[in-house]
Amino acid sequence: xxxxxxxxxxxxxxxxxxxxxxxxxxxxxxxxxxxxxxxxxxxxxxxxxxxxxxxxxxxxxxxxxxxxxxxxxxxxxxxxxxxxxxxxxxxxxxxxxxxxxxxxxxxxxxxxxxxxxxxxxxxxxxxxxxxxxxxxxxxxxxxxxxxxxxxxxxxxxxxxxxxxxxxxxxxxxxxxxxxxxxxxxxxxxxxxxxxxxx
Amino acid sequence: xxxxxxxxxxxxxxxxxxxxxxxxxxxxxxxxxxxxxxxxxxxxxxxxxxxxxxxxxxxxxxxxxxxxxxxxxxxxxxxxxxxxxxxxxxxxxxxxxxxxxxxxxxxxxxxxxxxxxxxxxxxxxxxxxxxxxxxxxxxxxxxxxxxxxxxxxxxxxxxxxxxxxxxxxxxxxxxxxxxxxxxxxxxxxxxxxxxxxxxxxxxxxxxxxxxxxxxxxxxxxxxxxxxxxxxxxxxxxxxxxxxxxxxxxxxxxxxxxxxxxxxxxxxxxxxxxxxxxxxxxxxxxxxxxxxxxxxxxxxxxxxxxxxxxxxxxxxxxxxxxxxxxxxxxxxxxxxxxxxxxxxxxxxxxxxxxxxxxxxxxxxxxxxxxxxxxxxxxxxxxxxxxxxxxxxxxxxxxxxxxxxxxxxxxxxxxxxxxxxxxxxxxxxxxxxxxxxxxxxxxxxxxxxxxxxxxxxxxxxxxxxxxxx
Ligand code: SF4
Numbered sequence: 001x002x003x004x005x006x007x008x009x010x011x012x013x014x015x016x017x018x019x020x021x022x023x024x025x026x027x028x029x030x031x032x033x034x035x036x037x038x039x040x041x042x043x044x045x046x047x048x049x050x051x052x053x054x055x056x057x058x059x060x061x062x063x064x065x066x067x068x069x070x071x072x073x074x075x076x077x078x079x080x081x082x083x084x085x086x087x088x089x090x091x092x093x094x095x096x097x098x099x100x101x102x103x104x105x106x107x108x109x110x111x112x113x114x115x116x117x118x119x120x121x122x123x124x125x126x127x128x129x130x131x132x133x134x135x136x137x138x139x140x141x142x143x144x145x146x147x148x149x150x151x152x153x154x155x156x157x158x159x160x161x162x163x164x165x166x167x168x169x170x171x172x173x174x175x176x177x178x179x180x181x182x183x184x185x186x187x188x189x190x191x192x193x194x195x196x197x198x
Numbered sequence: 199x200x201x202x203x204x205x206x207x208x209x210x211x212x213x214x215x216x217x218x219x220x221x222x223x224x225x226x227x228x229x230x231x232x233x234x235x236x237x238x239x240x241x242x243x244x245x246x247x248x249x250x251x252x253x254x255x256x257x258x259x260x261x262x263x264x265x266x267x268x269x270x271x272x273x274x275x276x277x278x279x280x281x282x283x284x285x286x287x288x289x290x291x292x293x294x295x296x297x298x299x300x301x302x303x304x305x306x307x308x309x310x311x312x313x314x315x316x317x318x319x320x321x322x323x324x325x326x327x328x329x330x331x332x333x334x335x336x337x338x339x340x341x342x343x344x345x346x347x348x349x350x351x352x353x354x355x356x357x358x359x360x361x362x363x364x365x366x367x368x369x370x371x372x373x374x375x376x377x378x379x380x381x382x383x384x385x386x387x388x389x390x391x392x393x394x395x396x397x398x399x400x401x402x403x404x405x406x407x408x409x410x411x412x413x414x415x416x417x418x419x420x421x422x423x424x425x426x427x428x429x430x431x432x433x434x435x436x437x438x439x440x441x442x443x444x445x446x447x448x449x450x451x452x453x454x455x456x457x458x459x460x461x462x463x464x465x466x467x468x469x470x471x472x473x474x475x476x477x478x479x480x481x482x483x484x485x486x487x488x489x490x491x492x493x494x495x496x497x498x499x500x501x502x503x504x505x506x507x508x509x510x511x512x513x514x515x516x517x518x519x520x521x522x523x524x525x526x527x528x529x530x531x532x533x534x535x536x537x538x539x540x541x542x543x544x545x546x547x548x549x550x551x552x553x554x555x556x557x558x559x560x561x562x563x564x565x566x567x568x569x570x571x572x573x574x575x576x577x578x579x580x581x582x583x584x585x586x587x588x589x590x591x592x593x594x595x596x597x598x599x600x601x602x603x604x605x606x607x608x609x610x611x612x613x614x615x616x617x618x619x620x621x622x623x624x625x626x627x628x629x630x631x632x633x634x635x636x637x638x639x640x641x642x643x644x645x646x647x648x649x650x651x652x653x654x655x656x657x658x659x660x661x662x663x664x665x
Contacts, residue, residue: 030610031234031281085344110347185354
């Protein structure tokens, strides 16, 4: 897995709550058997008009200033619904490295860590403040520094990054879960033996 | 030992390794696999030179992407076909049992697990699918996972987990006539909202739950994920044991298993992190009006007026939902016409659901303005329905009668809504575009969907004249 230590990037604000994974990557693109190449279909139904190819001029990611964004700001319950990991794959492939919201859905949140995407949760007031900043400063950028556990901008913002230590450790070092778990192979075998699983 | 909840008992029993500050390694008893979320996981195994650690605890089926029309015909969409072929090849290579397209017992993964008797009380069950929560109806800890985790389970038969908090949702008293498990769970999600259950494992208790059949309990646990919870569960009892007895994969020494299972229910005095109590008599048949499963209303009411909503975030969400759904505030929901009716899915595609539908439509005909289809949850459900003659009732009433699969629940196969079509659906998600781009989904119970098919609009099934 790619390691995540520090990332600075342009922010796109999506003033939406309950953005579900059906929206992030619609089902017609789940037929692929690869892990890559999903970015072109990210937010497909919102991003393109009915012909499926003309960019929808009203959609956040299609604004000229959203070119090259890598940090996404949203409201509540981002990533709800389907467990499809194609959602973080699509976000990652499009270039997103950090997601910031009031809350994330459980499975989606988990899936982010498996793909080196950093999901950050802040309370409503802080999120509103970030939305205001994104609106106020053209070309608004944030820096997520996982080494020092702070989120900063160039205008004096400094927010702590609160994330489980174990997950942070895995992200910082790009550790793959399976490899880690297999270090406990003896315990797994012992469990199986004790439960008559052979 | 201090009194424990059922969740805690199952959790404790499955801990392989835990260490302060790290995620717990939890043993997984049963891993269900389907074609959409598995190819990248198998590929990962292959690249790392790993095997499936416990193929006998892994079971695969095809459901999301399968055609529900004539199975003798070749699959029209080459990409869909590729995905189905890939699962077949992977299952062969890794020694996993597959219920393939032409297998008599093929069906939606959450329908066939219980039907085969693979789902059992006390188990940990996972699948790369959020509605894995369905299996909690048997007193199992069952939840959906992502594809990276699918690979993790394949390679290690374990999962890294943080312990969720516990939540008791108690439903006192019994449900009124004409009110179903689907209404109860839609009502519940309306109460807690789609994020209200985040971080919890919910145990449903109370008389209304105890009175339910296994099919009804599965409907309730199935939709738990729509409230954001990790899992839903219901303590096993005689209803559970009776359902399992005699099934293909039920334990050989059934009585001994039952004795073990009887130890599972929460101990008296066990503490939950959160408790909510509801009165079953308050539940009225529900219809969703918006674009998430928490946006629901009783059939007796009028569409909400966002102007009356104080919270700006909720108001904005309501406005955008009503605009997508093309609904006007103040309209009684029972005046809203429907174009399509979909009966099926892992929420309501079981035999009991189809019997319910047959009762409503018997002697009636689908409205000329409606296209209505019934998609059984599995091959076994289909055959059972045909043995009981339900297919005749459906076809005489003007329903299409299909082969088993997910179908229009998510519309990965050709079963989709066209833009602007309004559908009464027994499935579980009304997200924008879920059933087809621009399609408008209203979640309802099977009986409510059946009645809507006949009248061409939503009706209160409590007042239905059965023929
Ligand atoms: S029926 Fe619908 S919700 Fe259930 S597994 Fe299939 S697609 Fe998912």
